[in-house]
Amino acid sequence: MxxxxxxxxxxxxxxxxxxxxxxxxxxxxxxxxxxxxxxxxxxxxxxxxxxxxxxxxxxxxxxxxxxxxxxxxxxxxxxxxxxxxxxxxxxxxxxxxxxxxxxxxxxxxxxxPIRATVAEMGPLLLSRLLELTEPQEGVLNVAFRLADEENLPLLDLKDLQALLTFVAEHASEISGRFGLVSTTSVGAIQRRLLVLENQGAAQMFGEPALDLAxxxxxxxxxxxxxxxxxxxxxxxxxxxxxxxxxxxxxxxxxxxxxxxxxxxxxxxxxxxxxxxxxxxxxxxxxxxxxxxxxxxxxxxxxxxxxxxxxxxxxxxxxxxxxxxxxxxxxxxxxxxxxxxxxxxxxxxxxxxxxxxxxxxxxxxxxxxxxxxxxxxxxxxxxxxxxxxxxxxxxxxxxxxxxxxxxxxxMGAKYNTVVDRDSAYERLRARAEHAAAEANAAVPESQQPADRAEPEFRNARRYDGGSAGRSSSAAPKKTASSRSDSIGEAFAKSFARSLGSKTGQAVIRGVLGSLFRSR
Structure with missing residues (x-):
């Protein structure tokens, strides 16, 4: 030497x-x-x-x-x-x-394969990658903060897409805590993510993430x-x-x-x-x-x-x-x-x-x-x-x-993708639980013939604009109590909306895309 x-x-x-x-x-x-x-x-x-x-x-x-x-x-x-x-x-x-x-x-x-998780990339670098405006970058920062508070790990792109759909559906509640969250900005971010996905960048995000050692x-x-x-x-x-x-x-x-x-x-x-x-x-x-x-x-x-x-x-x-x-x-x-x-x-x-x-x-x-x-x-x-x-x-x-x-x-460590429990799965589980509770509260004769889960599996991909359109179709949400977390408020409002035909339309039009088949 x-x-x-x-x-x-x-x-x-x-x-x-x-x-x-x-x-x-x-x-x-x-x-x-x-x-x-x-x-x-x-x-x-x-x-x-x-x-x-x-x-x-x-x-x-x-x-x-x-x-x-x-x-x-x-x-x-x-x-x-x-x-x-x-x-x-x-x-x-x-x-x-x-x-x-x-x-x-x-x-x-x-x-x-060499990967990073969405959480490791962080909102600053993602904003630059997606060429976001300052208001859009602010919404992305809110989404990351919400993921931390609600224990929703952001590992791959579908985790981030699911979280953004959740943010759009509960923009009014989230805005009360973090400042104005525009569904228009959420839609713009979603469309940017689709462009990124079309470029093949989805493979960049996920696990096992690169170990610097x-x-x-x-x-x-x-x-x-x-x-x-x-x-x-x-x-x-x-x-x-x-x-x-x-x-x-x-x-x-x-x-x-x-x-x-x-x-x-x-x-x-x-x-x-x-x-x-x-x-x-x-x-x-x-x-x-x-x-x-x-x-x-x-x-x-x-x-x-x-x-x-x-x-x-x-x-x-x-x-x-x-x-x-x-x-x-x-x-x-x-x-x-x-x-x-x-x-x-x-x-x-x-x-x-x-x-x-x-x-x-x-x-x-x-x-x-x-x-x-x-x-x-x-x-x-x-x-x-x-x-x-x-x-x-x-x-x-x-x-x-x-x-x-x-x-x-390195092949044995990185060549096989690992898809563990993260934001996508946890938001899906919350919604399924809320749907089950709502269906149990509705008499059998009033329940629709088609259940929510097939709709979840067959719904089209969220295109970033659905969140804005759904607000007029969905019934007005009652603000959750201060003791409720954002996640609890989500489950309660979701369960209430399931009890009506309008609520079923919301599921098909917007949230169905969150739980599309993988």
Whole structure:
């Protein structure tokens, strides 16, 4: 085990060898540059270096290229010759090898399913994911508060959909406690959830939820596990991609203990396509990212943002990124030239060359680098040839990928969905109990031929607008006593409404959708 990760050099024509000090690996970093300039190779080299030193890594594979970390390099002789030549130039003894990799996939197709519960995601991130307005976000916060008070676990999307239907049906009672709850806002949230479900995001929510310890493993030889999230399909919904990675980063921040400045990071988190995190993000969300970036290093976690332009990252966060690899930036427009100048100004000057010119002129596989030195001081900018990776460049054979997934111990833990008792089941049980009590109080001759339960099973999905329409059909509800909980008030008003034909219409038109067949 060493104390540094060798990133590159350049011999006499360039500058001194560039090394990332492990003790400053949790001081975060930036990999930037235009498309095709070598960011992915740099990312692969850093992941290899951390893994070799026993540091687990998490990264998203947005193009399918990073899977090659699981196989040894030198796939073609032409590539081998090129790598050997570069290795000789920078004084590297190049040894090809594979690295321990665990594949994850939100959709469960190219890796083990990776899930979060709705409660873990929380109202702030869900609001951003659903693009809610401020009033709609307020209603969602009320729903989460109600779930806590009524002991209604929110695990998957159907739990949240059921809870929102409940909120719409009892908007007047809930508004008395938490402020105005508009059924129009509830309907808008429901429709957003349907859009999210149509994108396949329902698979993201549920159990077993991801255990953070499973991202922080080493193999039997002590090498850090490289966790790769398949993101080619996920990138079709960029907001979902950014929200999920931000949730994961927030979970690490909130759950890991303080460790100060360890000799090496506990985990390194690479955030590719980082501009998606900040595009159209509300101020509250950007403030949360700033807080995480500022404080998570004391948890032993290093965060490395990968993006095309440093200007994509807010200035307060950019100032937290101590280890930097800047590949070429193109300067075709006035804005490009301004961004180039700003990027150059963030580096410690080197008297041997003009940093602005170097950033514009470096070729593919070259970069302007600056890593933290002793006492955390930023290093002088250097033109650097990035070292060749030891693992394979590009995707691996699907057969090998399938073999690695099948051999992983994570399959037994995450491949099978668990659907335990939660908000959906508990609200359904309450309504069935209320229906049974109401039917028992109505003479047999007055009971309708069709019972409520078949209606529950066959009703159509709630579309977000039913709550508003049902208010005119349902009889006016009497306010529950102050000693009643919201749940008790729900059961009583539900039971009363069942005693009339109008009440049956309410069940068919609105609440039937809550208890649709699964």
């Amino acid at each position: 060493g104390e540094t990760i060798f990133v590159g050099g350049g011999g006499e024509a360039y500058g001194v060898p560039q090394n990332l000090l492990l003790k400053y690996g949790n001081r975060h970093g930036l990999i930037a540059g235009a498309t095709g300039t070598g960011k992915t190779v740099t990312l692969q080299v850093l992941a290899e270096g951390f893994s070799a030193e026993g540091v687990p890594v998490f990264m998203a594979d947005v193009k399918g290229d990073l899977a090659g970390l699981a196989a040894a390099g030198a796939v073609t002789q032409k590539l081998h010759d090129s790598f050997v030549k570069r290795a000789a130039t920078i004084g590297l003894d190049l040894q090809y090898r594979a690295f321990p990799v665990t594949f994850w996939d939100m959709f469960g197709e190219k890796g083990h 499973d991202l922080m493993r080493c193999d039997s030889s002590g090498a850090g596990m490289i966790n790769i999230l398949a993101a080619e399909k996920l990138m079709n919904a960029p907001r979902l991609y950014a929200t999920f990675l931000l949730w994961l980063l927030s979970e690490l921040f909130e759950n890991l203990p303080e460790v100060g400045d360890p000799d090496k990071p506990k985990l390194v988190f690479f955030f590719d396509e980082a501009h998606l995190l900040f595009t159209d993000a509300p101020k509250a969300l950007v403030a949360k990212v700033e807080q995480v970036a500022r404080l998570i290093r004391s948890k032993g976690v290093g965060v490395y943002f990968i993006t095309q332009n440093p200007a994509d990252v807010p200035e307060l966060i950019l100032g937290q990124l101590g280890n930097r690899v800047q590949h070429a930036l193109r300067a075709f427009t006035a804005k490009d030239q301004k961004d180039l100048k700003l990027a150059a100004e963030t580096y410690r000057p080197n008297p041997r060359f003009a940093i602005e010119d170097a950033i514009r002129d470096v070729g593919t596989g070259e970069a302007v680098t600056s890593f933290l030195e002793a006492k955390g001081v930023p290093g002088v900018a250097e033109r650097t040839l990035i070292r060749p990776p030891s693992s394979q460049l590009g995707p691996i054979d699907p057969t090998l990928r399938a073999q690695l997934i099948a051999a992983s111990p």
